[in-house]
């Protein structure tokens with residue numbers, strides 16, 4: 001039977017609080033970037049307000065969900081909403097992948113063309129990985145074996161454990177659910193730890209930095225934004241874990257869990273692409 | 282002041298703050314639509330004043346009023362504010378007001394996120410304003426924000442970059458909301474192919490927004506890291522490329538022009554049938570033409586870059602693809618004309634603006650076709666011909682469609698009629714002055730006058746004088762619009778439920794005037 005009423009929520013102050021927080025963060029951030037360290041105050045204040053707002057807003061939504069406000073009609077909305085949000089994230093990454101392809105296929109080869117060799121950059125080879133003709137120092141590019149390969153395995157297996165957790169939820173095996181969800185978070189955390197180690201290694205031993213020409217730019221921005229998304233995903237999984245421990249979710253009504261799982265798989269797929277085109281090829 | 286949970290199936294009980302807090306915390310699609318529309322009108326005025334500063338300086342050759350730096354800041358902020366502050370929010374306002382009513386829904390799918398989409402905007406606008414007061418002032422880089430100029434600007438540029446991020450967040454949230462509302466909240470019986478065309482154009486616009494705004498966010502993020510964190514995306518010495526910026530920007534930028542145009546098409550597709558008293562001609566072909574435009578819009582972006590250096594094969598590809606867009610656009614124009622063919626036409630203000638749109642948008646479309654030819658564009662690129670072209674499609678096309686929509690739905694929104702005679706005055710003044718402003722710019726451009734320049738040789742003087750006179754005339758005429766709207770709201774005649782004989786979508790046939798706060802508590806019964 002079709003649901004009669006769609007849930008239209010009450011007015012709430014959290015959105016404006018969120019905007020204020022973003023505004024404070026931006027103003028502070030811009031001041032810091034331009035060398036006025038007083039900006040840190042505004043930045044920190046903004047972060048605190050944003051966290052508080054997220055806590056309260058999600059708190060409201062969770063309470064409504066557990067209070068049975070959302071039926072199957074609202075559920076479909078959430079599914080569409082999350083899918084399109086992930087699509088927007090895909091396009092965000094597409095922009096940076098585009099920059100990588102452009103550098104590899106167009107700008108670097110172009111800078112080593114005969115004309116450029118003659119007029120501007122004598123001796124520039126234009127072989128990838130390249131930091132460009134104006135970059136004087138030596139650096140070592142990041143290899144695919146070692147940490148990146150281990151990280152691939154970690155993320156892929158975290159996708160498997162997450163699916164096990166989901167099966168546990170669907171079949172009302174809460175112990176299995178909690179265990180595998182916990183394992184997923186642990187795998188994600190190890191991934192992040194290894195990535196931090198990798199970055200430190202790049203900076204200290206390989207002379208590979210964010211400012212290492214276009215190779216460094218694309219490498220750190222792509223893997224960095226990915227790592228940021230893994231962090232967000234891990235935080236969301238942790239919230240879900242606490243909700244599971246508190247007995248939230250039913251075997252047939254747990255979209256919050258699925259949404260986070262979708263997000264996690266999306267992050268997983270981005271990593272595979274990264275592993276292939278950033279580290280490997 | 283936490284959000285009280287309501288214990289009934291739907292809202293309208295419990296927490297209802299009054300005064301300004303009503304507007305700040307509202308989750309009602311009509312309140313939010315109103316906020317969007319007023320915000321957009323204010324931004325239209327602000328951007329308009331900037332346009333007048335530009336036109337004032339260009340009234341005579343030589344430097345008279347502002348220094349070149351400030352002139353550049355004016356063109357940049359005028360472009361950004363008009364595109365992101367005036368036109369886009371105006372149509373989101375329409376979407377908020379109309380989509381739930383048209384498809385028989387109680388509200389938008391995500392009512393609280395809807396509030397956030399709006400309330401980000403004033404903060405983004407504030408960032409743009411603040412940038413004027415930073416050392417070095419607002420960025421003078423043009424609304425396209427090309428590298429490497431953007432990498433060299435002062436801290437106003439950083440504020441602008443983050444303003445673009447906020448605008449992008451707002452658009453993405455708004456779009457997800459619109460898509461979900463249309464896909465999931467239609468009343469039983471309201472099949473996709475029965476929706477008013479306005480809903481279709483917004484569905485597709487929202488898709489374009491979700492697909493392209495993140496790419497723009499990526500582009501300005503790269504600019505930011507190039508500025509402050511040592512990356513070299515747009516720096517050839519580091520292996521990057523300023524042309525890369527242009528590619529990424531226009532991958533967003535060309536769909537963006539359809540993001541502005543498609544909702545305008547949607548409004549016109551509601552207005553023309555109502556005053557022709559005939560259903561829209563070729564509904565299905567309108568839907569597929571809209572989709573076709575959206576798909577093509579992703580593969581034409583480099584027509585903005587013919588002069589930066591591109592292989593001939595690339596130029597040809599983008600040229601043919603661009604010219605191809607004329608086909609679905611032509612289908613639309615044909616259908617609007619065919620809708621009017623043998624209709625019992627009447628020309629109230631909304632219809633006047635819609636017909637004005639039809640003529641002038643088509644004219645802008647034709648100059649677009651001229652510019653799509655790579656060989657021709659190499660002469661015309663960055664001249665006033667381009668300025669004339671995009672103002673015909675955006676400043677005239679989209680703005681006229683917006684006016685048509687406001688006059689058309691004002692009775693339903695406010696329960697009051699506007700003054701028809703004054704409305705007609707507004708139309709005729711606008712259409713005459715805006716053509717005086719922009720038609721001569723074609724000639725200036727063809728003769729070689731570059732855009733984004735505060736000074737010019739004597740030979741362009743006459744055209745610029747005419748254009749400036751037109752611009753001030755147009756600007757002043759818009760105050761008449763403000764007067765018409767305010768006096769309609771305060772003391773207009775009471776409007777009947779269906780003031781327009783030929784209007785047939787749900788907001789006219791199934792709802793009283795003015796529309797109740799929650800349109801459809803339970804879905805209407807449709808046959």
Ligand code: HEM
Nearest residue numbers: 332335356360363364423424425668675676732733734752
């Ligand atoms: C009365 C109305 C308007 C007048 C008189 C006007 C006038 C101008 C002028 C003189 C320029 C500078 C051209 C140059 O030097 O390159 C300009 C640029 C521009 N205008 Fe308008 N404009 C009006 C409305 C609009 C509207 C409604 C839009 C909406 C989308 C718009 C979008 C733009 C854009 C995108 C630019 C390019 C800015 C840039 O070069 O970076 N204008 N306008």
Ligand SMILES: [Cu+2]
Nearest residue numbers: 534535582585
């Ligand atoms: Cu274009």
